[in-house]
Amino acid sequence: MIDPQLLRENPDIVRRSQESRGASVAVVEDAIEAETARRAAIAEYERLRAEQNAFGKQVAAAPKDQKAALVAQAQQLAAAVKSAQQVSTDADRRFTTTIRSVPNVVLDGVPPGGENDYVVLREVGERPTFDFEARDHLALAEGFDAIDMARGAKVSGARFYFLKGIGARLELALMNLGLDRALAAGFTPVIPPTLVKPEIMEGTGFLGEHADEIYYLQADDLYLVGTSEVPLAGLHADEILDVSAGPIRYAGWSTCYRREAGSYGKDTRGIIRVHQFNKLEMYVYTTADQAEAEHQRLLGWQEGMLQSLGLSYRVIDVAAGDLGTSAARKFDVEAWVPTQGAYRELTSTSNCTTFQARRLGIRHRGEDGTEPVATLNGTLATTRWLVAILETHQQEDGSVLIPEALRPYLGGLEVIRPGAAR
RNA sequence: GGAGACGUCGCAUAGUCCGGUCGAGUGCACCACCCUGCUAAGGUGGAGAGGGGUUUGACCCCUCCGUGGGUUCAAAUCCCACCGUCUCCGCCA
Numbered sequence A: 001m002i003d004p005q006l007l008r009e010n011p012d013i014v015r016r017s018q019e020s021r022g023a024s025v026a027v028v029e030d031a032i033e034a035e036t037a038r039r040a041a042i043a044e045y046e047r048l049r050a051e052q053n054a055f056g057k058q059v060a061a062a063p064k065d066q067k068a069a070l071v072a073q074a075q076q077l078a079a080a081v082k083s084a085q086q087v088s089t090d091a092d093r094r095f096t097t098t099i100r101s102v103p104n105v106v107l108d109g110v111p112p113g114g115e116n117d118y119v120v121l122r123e124v125g126e127r128p129t130f131d132f133e134a135r136d137h138l139a140l141a142e143g144f145d146a147i148d149m150a151r152g153a154k155v156s157g158a159r160f161y162f163l164k165g166i167g168a169r170l171e172l173a174l175m176n177l178g179l180d181r182a183l184a185a186g187f188t189p190v191i192p193p194t195l196v197k198p199e200i201m202e203g204t205g206f207l208g209e210h211a212d213e214i215y216y217l218q219a220d221d222l223y224l225v226g227t228s229e230v231p232l233a234g235l236h237a238d239e240i241l242d243v244s245a246g247p248i249r250y251a252g253w254s255t256c257y258r259r260e261a262g263s264y265g266k267d268t269r270g271i272i273r274v275h276q277f278n279k280l281e282m283y284v285y286t287t288a289d290q291a292e293a294e295h296q297r298l299l300g301w302q303e304g305m306l307q308s309l310g311l312s313y314r315v316i317d318v319a320a321g322d323l324g325t326s327a328a329r330k331f332d333v334e335a336w337v338p339t340q341g342a343y344r345e346l347t348s349t350s351n352c353t354t355f356q357a358r359r360l361g362i363r364h365r366g367e368d369g370t371e372p373v374a375t376l377n378g379t380l381a382t383t384r385w386l387v388a389i390l391e392t393h394q395q396e397d398g399s400v401l402i403p404e405a406l407r408p409y410l411g412g413l414e415v416i417r418p419g420a421a422r
Numbered sequence B: 001g002g003a004g005a006c007g008u009c010g011c012a013u014a015g016u017c018c019g020g021u022c023g024a025g026u027g028c029a030c031c032a033c034c035c036u037g038c039u040a041a042g043g044u045g046g047a048g049a050g051g052g053g054u055u056u057g058a059c060c061c062c063u064c065c066g067u068g069g070g071u072u073c074a075a076a077u078c079c080c081a082c083c084g085u086c087u088c089c090g091c092c093a
Helices: A004-009 A011-021 A026-061 A064-100 A137-143 A149-156 A166-184 A198-203 A229-234 A288-308 A355-360 A385-392 A404-410
Strands: A119-124 A188-190 A222-224 A248-257 A276-286 A313-317 A329-337 A342-351 A363-366 A369-372 A374-382
Touching: A004 A011, A004 A026, A011 A026, A026 A064, A119 A288, A137 A385, A166 A188, A166 A248, A166 A276, A166 A288, A166 A374, A166 A385, A166 A404, A198 A229, A198 A355, A229 A248, A229 A276, A229 A355, A229 A374, A276 A288, A288 A313, A288 A329, A288 A342, A288 A374, A313 A342, A329 A385, A342 A385, A355 A374
Parallel strands: A188 A248
Antiparallel strands: A119 A313, A248 A276, A276 A374, A313 A329, A329 A342, A342 A374, A363 A369
């Protein structure tokens, strides 16, 4: 939820943000109107309520013979209070609904436009080249019996898979590498719940435009999370945090579930786009004025991971129209996938400023009382990374060199050979 | 799944039977100051959250006793539902 004070005092900033997202400017006018109506309704209700409170005291203090007459009067007042309260509650609900439909205000410098209007900030590392026919990640993995798509489909349907043998070990190694690096950077490791209540899912901003993407368990009124960002944001809901000593940083490992509705026919081969995968996610609570610096740090840790794995990548500044509801700015790190001749997203880091925190009631004590904190998130590793690792480090005989950083997590294994791996 | 107990402003508690004096008392912790020859003890005062108004004054008002309803002129207190915690029983990968 955006700052109501900003809406009232600087609506132009909100309008410009909507324009750069290519989103509706009309909702800004709706929100302003709802805010004004809300305040008027509250003022009227509170005036009547104050009157009723004062009257109640008279009734309590009155001698017995006068009480009946006073109570008769008070009954009328009570009716007026009740209806004014109803008006006030309705106005408040309408305001909340309206303002929540406004996505976060984008930061200065974010490129305007849609999906293809990103700005490339840098390209890092040399793209691998091969003097043989490169195999794609699935062909390589099948040589090691590391990924089993057919049986995944048999058991669970399309876009499900088994990671087996070295495939399973490789993923665990990757996650452990990420966790150790996060630990060194001061993150607290967390394994969160992956089923969450509606208000938590709502609070993180995922029930808006991405509602179709989310698995929902009707019998229990719970949602399966598509990222541990959701439970990590909910972790401190309705709390006042002490961020005076610096940002509070969590590294959450979880399985992620995505319906991938509307992506029929896209990335159907292998594990690029699947319904279930694992992810190590960074999640940070800090003050609003430190958010942008922290965002750069998150990006730095992500790049450090890709570099340690010997991957070639680029960093893009995602355009306003392609930001999620909660994000004010987002950087993606995309790795080069040789057989696709393209960069594919491996990480994403968003600065949600105070948007999520305002919805979830997460505050800290500032100079003038409590203020919402800023929240940020960013990927540190996912199952998809296996695609880039396998393809980048493949050799002519179908074997794959294991990046040095991963070897300690695989008992020193240096190369995966077809047929021999387990 | 069944039975019972409980859920109060950081923590611990009083208050709930018999509705108005609870716009919530006390202890601990916390902050400021005082006293004290010093990381103790004592004293005084302060201090919660959300929202509205405003002559923008360190001022006024409204709301918050798990959540949501209800009864009432008036609810922490009465009624209903739900959520959570604990104990016991049952069942179970």
